[in-house]
Amino acid sequence: MSVSVSGARRRGFVSGALRNLGLGLVAAVALAACSPGGFSFGPSSGGGVGGPDAGPATLSAGRNFGTGPVKVALLLPLSGDASLAAVGTSMANASELAMNFVAANPNLGSNITVVVKDTGPTAGGAAQAATTALAEGASLILGPLRADQVTAVGQVARTGGVSVIGFSNNSGAASPGVFLLNVLPETEVKRSMSYAKKLGKKAFAGIFPTTDFGRIQEGAFRQAMADLGLTARAVYNFSSEAEARTIVTQLVPLLQSGQIDLIFIPDRATAPSFANLLNEAGIAPGSVQLVGSADWNNDPAVANTTTLAGAIFPAVSETGLAALTTEYQAKYGAAPHPFATLAYTATILANAKSLANGTPRYDRGLLTASAGFNGRDGVFRFLADGRSEFALSIRQVTIGGSSVAEEAPKKL
Numbered sequence: 001m002s003v004s005v006s007g008a009r010r011r012g013f014v015s016g017a018l019r020n021l022g023l024g025l026v027a028a029v030a031l032a033a034c035s036p037g038g039f040s041f042g043p044s045s046g047g048g049v050g051g052p053d054a055g056p057a058t059l060s061a062g063r064n065f066g067t068g069p070v071k072v073a074l075l076l077p078l079s080g081d082a083s084l085a086a087v088g089t090s091m092a093n094a095s096e097l098a099m100n101f102v103a104a105n106p107n108l109g110s111n112i113t114v115v116v117k118d119t120g121p122t123a124g125g126a127a128q129a130a131t132t133a134l135a136e137g138a139s140l141i142l143g144p145l146r147a148d149q150v151t152a153v154g155q156v157a158r159t160g161g162v163s164v165i166g167f168s169n170n171s172g173a174a175s176p177g178v179f180l181l182n183v184l185p186e187t188e189v190k191r192s193m194s195y196a197k198k199l200g201k202k203a204f205a206g207i208f209p210t211t212d213f214g215r216i217q218e219g220a221f222r223q224a225m226a227d228l229g230l231t232a233r234a235v236y237n238f239s240s241e242a243e244a245r246t247i248v249t250q251l252v253p254l255l256q257s258g259q260i261d262l263i264f265i266p267d268r269a270t271a272p273s274f275a276n277l278l279n280e281a282g283i284a285p286g287s288v289q290l291v292g293s294a295d296w297n298n299d300p301a302v303a304n305t306t307t308l309a310g311a312i313f314p315a316v317s318e319t320g321l322a323a324l325t326t327e328y329q330a331k332y333g334a335a336p337h338p339f340a341t342l343a344y345t346a347t348i349l350a351n352a353k354s355l356a357n358g359t360p361r362y363d364r365g366l367l368t369a370s371a372g373f374n375g376r377d378g379v380f381r382f383l384a385d386g387r388s389e390f391a392l393s394i395r396q397v398t399i400g401g402s403s404v405a406e407e408a409p410k411k412l
Contacts, residue, residue, distance in 0.1 A: 065099035073133035075143035094340035098347035154178035174386030266293035272305035320376030345375030
């Protein structure tokens with residue numbers, strides 16, 4: 001069954017949709033829980049990466065970590081945009097903590113020296129930093145952060161035969177030799193839909209805002225449906241409260257007749273409003289499975305919306321960030337940005353003896369080993385095309401928080 005949407009526009013899948021997102025996993029932003037009858041768009045999901053946990057925005061360019069003979073460049077935005085610079089500084093600090101860990105564990109050995117370089121907020125700045133890094137003899141580039149920057153750096157690094165481990169979660173920035181160390185939308189959506197399939201859910205609907213975030217999530221949703229042999233009965237798009245209300249009006253009879261038993265609402269800013277509108281329309285909480293994105297994790301509005309209780313969403317392991325936070329706060333006096341775990345993991349990986357001292361250094365065959373690696377955010381691996389896969393847990397919304405519904409697998 002297909003559902004046409006009047007007002008709330010239904011779109012077809014755009015094959016290039018995954019090429020537009022720069023940064024989708026963001027620090028939680030405090031949002032007021034939606035009251036019944038209200039509809040809040042709030043801050044747009046997939047937007048800026050700043051927030052209360054971004055850490056101090058002090059410049060880090062020129063810092064070196066480690067004493068090993070192999071040079072590794074760490075390219076991060078440290079100037080030009082305050083919110084990006086705060087994230088970049090937090091990640092640079094985490095890299096320093098990783099090399100401190102290496103220094104404190106003689107069995108590991110310091111095989112690398114990490115050289116921090118400022119990309120600023122632009123692709124041009126990232127390309128220039130990469131050019132300088134290659135001229136200085138870097139054998140590997142870690143970073144940068146944004147998708148356009150990773151693409152620019154990849155083009156420079158390719159000319160020098162050097163691999164890149166970037167931090168964007170835009171699959172379009174990946175390519176052979178340009179690896180993405182972040183949870184990609186297709187990975188998280190496939191994980192949550194696989195779990196829903198185990199629960200016996202059979203008829204799925206998706207609701208997506210008409211934003212880059214929404215388009216990318218829709219593309220990942222459609223791909224997951226195809227990969228898992230599931231049925232997408234309805235796909236809706238909205239850009240206003242009126243369109244959102246039209247969607248709910250059209251969904252209600254399908255839910256009441258059992259033609260749809262799951263709704264995917266990845267946008268954390270509007271998910272509470274949709275849950276409240278469904279409840280107002282007579283769809284009791286828990287009567288339909290609601291599924292969110294990894295962007296929901298630790299969002300206070302999601303946690304404090306009673307009509308979202310029982311909803312599920314995918315998430316990386318929280319133990320890594322919790323452990324890093326304790327050490328980070330002790331040294332820097334602030335909490336790290338959640339992306340700090342990515343920089344920490346990348347630094348430890350770059351220091352691995354088999355990679356740093358291999359012939360050739362950072363051999364792509366080793367980097368793409370099917371067994372993968374165990375990082376701060378759990379088990380992950382790189383694919384030959386540059387994309388990554390993470391072992392994710394499934395969390396369930398409880399009043400005031402969330403709990404683990406299914407642990408992340410031990411291996412991929």
